[in-house]
Amino acid sequence: MKGTLALEMPGLPVMANVELENALRKLIAERGLPLYRMMGFQLGWVDEKGEPLNHPSPDRTHGALALASAQAVSGDFRPAIRYAVAVELVENFSEIHVDVEDGNTERAGRSSIWWTWGPAQAINAGDGMHAMARLALYDLRLDGTTPDRVAAALKTLDEATLRLCEGEYLDIAYQERLALSVNDFLEMAEARSGALFGCAARLGAMASPQGTPQAADSLAEFGSKLGTARQVAGDIAAFWGEHERDQVQQGRLIAKKKNLPVVHAMATADATTRRRLGDLYVQRVLDPSAIKTVAGMLEASGSRRFAQDTLARLLAEADSALASAGLDQKGTEMLRMAARQIAGATG
Amino acid sequence: MKGTLALEMPGLPVMANVELENALRKLIAERGLPLYRMMGFQLGWVDEKGEPLNHPSPDRTHGALALASAQAVSGDFRPAIRYAVAVELVENFSEIHVDVEDGNTERAGRSSIWWTWGPAQAINAGDGMHAMARLALYDLRLDGTTPDRVAAALKTLDEATLRLCEGEYLDIAYQERLALSVNDFLEMAEARSGALFGCAARLGAMASPQGTPQAADSLAEFGSKLGTARQVAGDIAAFWGEHERDQVQQGRLIAKKKNLPVVHAMATADATTRRRLGDLYVQRVLDPSAIKTVAGMLEASGSRRFAQDTLARLLAEADSALASAGLDQKGTEMLRMAARQIAGATG
Numbered sequence: 001m002k003g004t005l006a007l008e009m010p011g012l013p014v015m016a017n018v019e020l021e022n023a024l025r026k027l028i029a030e031r032g033l034p035l036y037r038m039m040g041f042q043l044g045w046v047d048e049k050g051e052p053l054n055h056p057s058p059d060r061t062h063g064a065l066a067l068a069s070a071q072a073v074s075g076d077f078r079p080a081i082r083y084a085v086a087v088e089l090v091e092n093f094s095e096i097h098v099d100v101e102d103g104n105t106e107r108a109g110r111s112s113i114w115w116t117w118g119p120a121q122a123i124n125a126g127d128g129m130h131a132m133a134r135l136a137l138y139d140l141r142l143d144g145t146t147p148d149r150v151a152a153a154l155k156t157l158d159e160a161t162l163r164l165c166e167g168e169y170l171d172i173a174y175q176e177r178l179a180l181s182v183n184d185f186l187e188m189a190e191a192r193s194g195a196l197f198g199c200a201a202r203l204g205a206m207a208s209p210q211g212t213p214q215a216a217d218s219l220a221e222f223g224s225k226l227g228t229a230r231q232v233a234g235d236i237a238a239f240w241g242e243h244e245r246d247q248v249q250q251g252r253l254i255a256k257k258k259n260l261p262v263v264h265a266m267a268t269a270d271a272t273t274r275r276r277l278g279d280l281y282v283q284r285v286l287d288p289s290a291i292k293t294v295a296g297m298l299e300a301s302g303s304r305r306f307a308q309d310t311l312a313r314l315l316a317e318a319d320s321a322l323a324s325a326g327l328d329q330k331g332t333e334m335l336r337m338a339a340r341q342i343a344g345a346t347g
Numbered sequence: 348m349k350g351t352l353a354l355e356m357p358g359l360p361v362m363a364n365v366e367l368e369n370a371l372r373k374l375i376a377e378r379g380l381p382l383y384r385m386m387g388f389q390l391g392w393v394d395e396k397g398e399p400l401n402h403p404s405p406d407r408t409h410g411a412l413a414l415a416s417a418q419a420v421s422g423d424f425r426p427a428i429r430y431a432v433a434v435e436l437v438e439n440f441s442e443i444h445v446d447v448e449d450g451n452t453e454r455a456g457r458s459s460i461w462w463t464w465g466p467a468q469a470i471n472a473g474d475g476m477h478a479m480a481r482l483a484l485y486d487l488r489l490d491g492t493t494p495d496r497v498a499a500a501l502k503t504l505d506e507a508t509l510r511l512c513e514g515e516y517l518d519i520a521y522q523e524r525l526a527l528s529v530n531d532f533l534e535m536a537e538a539r540s541g542a543l544f545g546c547a548a549r550l551g552a553m554a555s556p557q558g559t560p561q562a563a564d565s566l567a568e569f570g571s572k573l574g575t576a577r578q579v580a581g582d583i584a585a586f587w588g589e590h591e592r593d594q595v596q597q598g599r600l601i602a603k604k605k606n607l608p609v610v611h612a613m614a615t616a617d618a619t620t621r622r623r624l625g626d627l628y629v630q631r632v633l634d635p636s637a638i639k640t641v642a643g644m645l646e647a648s649g650s651r652r653f654a655q656d657t658l659a660r661l662l663a664e665a666d667s668a669l670a671s672a673g674l675d676q677k678g679t680e681m682l683r684m685a686a687r688q689i690a691g692a693t694g
Binding site: 173 | 381465478502520
């Protein structure tokens with residue numbers, strides 16, 4: 001998936017990205033062990049040898065959503081910086097582990113951590129980053145945040161992380177299953193891709209002085225729908241995207257990870273289509289011509305249409321959650337535009 | 348390593364083990380997804396199919412130390428139950444990941460998680476257990492624990508987890524190195540094996556109404572020395588143990604993970620011994636006769652003796668940290684006996 005810098009997010013000041021990067025670097029780059037160089041590699045700052053990258057363009061969509069949420073709630077992203085750091089570290093620890101799990105040799109155009117340092121170091125570096133995500137939140141005490149707000153933020157983050165693991169469990173388990181309902185799939189996508197975006201948006205509201213419980217709940221729902229929509233948009237792009245499939249999308253297809261158009265066709269298409277799809281899908285490797293054939297079948301069975309309709313429905317549900325957050329018009333409009341970008345950014 | 352039940356720990360009431368198990372089960376066994384069945388398998392409650400095991404004897408040494416520490420500080424283990432649950436979950440998530448990292452096919456006489464469910468599910472199940480470790484601590488709020496105490500416990504746990512990852516990083520990195528100083532090794536062992544025991548003992552003090560900051564710091568030092576001693580005792584037992592080497596010890600030898608007698612010999616023995624040891628140690632697999640040869644060389648170079656002296660020194664340092672904790676005689680004596688058992692339990 002293409003990187004989305006915080007600074008590219010509509011309505012979010014350019015400084016938001018700079019401050020997020022500075023806070024991330026302060027937490028990680030000051031530590032001496034090469035373990036933290038691996039983390040810096042994952043975060044897009046350095047190459048394999050620890051040399052600074054000239055044109056880093058790391059994906060910070062999760063952190064940016066936390067900042068945008070705070071900006072929309074109270075007109076200031078700054079109180080949410082540490083929260084955004086925590087969410088980004090959870091997203092990145094998860095990416096490090098997913099790359100081992102799925103055997104992705106590349107991510108964002110560079111070698112994945114396990115491909116460079118081996119699976120053992122990659123698993124361990126991910127664990128370290130998982131622990132550090134919360135260290136970012138303990139530092140809230142330095143800003144005078146009360147302990148009960150710190151504890152509430154930590155709990156929000158851990159519950160989302162556990163939900164992410166539940167989604168990842170289902171995603172792996174579903175590899176072996178041909179028959180799967182659309183609802184099974186969407187529940188998995190909500191956990192695997194929605195939970196952490198929901199957490200990001202909620203934390204942005206929790207960080208804001210003006211953030212009410214209602215705003216936090218509504219924005220969590222907004223983020224969750226948005227993250228789910230992003231996975232569906234990625235599923236559509238994997239077959240019909242404008243850009244070439246990246247290694248992570250390619251890896252999901254090769255590993256027979258489920259995606260919505262295929263699940264829809266296997267659940268609803270005629271017997272002949274389902275049999276042909278099943279045959280193609282149990283091949284060890286889906287080569288490009290097979291992917292083209294599958295795409296044609298999914299088009300014919302109405303499954304592309306269904307996935308597009310689902311994407312539109314999820315975005316409408318995100319809009320409606322956003323409308324109930326009690327934000328002013330400027331904040332609402334800003335997040336509505338951010339939502340379009342986040343859901344579309346997977347193409 | 349052989350399991351050590353909490354109830355076997357000197358001075359700790361039998362009920363401590365029962366209550367720890369109940370609290371662990373309450374957190375995990377009530378959840379529905381098969382993800383949690385994998386965790387139940389790791390924790391020793393069920394077999395691969397989710398059927399209850401008849402004679403579970405899971406290792407709960409880390410949790411037991413937290414309970415023993417609270418018992419020694421204030422005569423009551425009960426306030427430390429949730430803390431003990433959290434420490435056990437960190438230890439077990441780490442074991443799940445180490446088994447993938449080291450390729451251990453067995454643990455505690457049963458298949459390891461990755462060997463049964465594959466590495467992808469194992470990595471993810473470990474991540475889920477890592478997140479759940481802290482969910483146990485949030486529940487302290489239900490008991491009326493103040494948010495600042497909850498936040499302090501969480502931070503203690505995460506800092507120890509990060510230190511554990513630093514130690515694991517070094518342990519993996521040292522596989523490739525022949526030359527290593529004894530101090531390098533002991534720093535790794537302190538991080539990899541001492542940090543979480545230190546955290547367990549500290550949390551026991553923090554959980555106790557009578558736990559002073561001095562008691563917490565001294566017991567953290569006590570636990571850290573103890574955990575380091577336990578790794579050294581395991582290193583000695585890997586060559587000269589009374590029992591057959593278990594799969595985890597075997598895995599460490601096969602993977603050329605560093606252990607203290609070998610590090611000492613490579614740093615201090617004569618050139619001939621070092622060359623022969625190097626030759627044996629770079630073989631892909633150390634077969635039993637090679638291990639016997641290595642053991643003889645380590646004996647001759649005084650490295651067995653050195654490791655035994657180091658073990659004795661670490662235990663003396665643990666005793667001296669314990670003496671400065673300000674406990675009454677009964678509590679001190681109880682933890683001194685527990686220490687002997689924990690350090691010896693690796694044989």
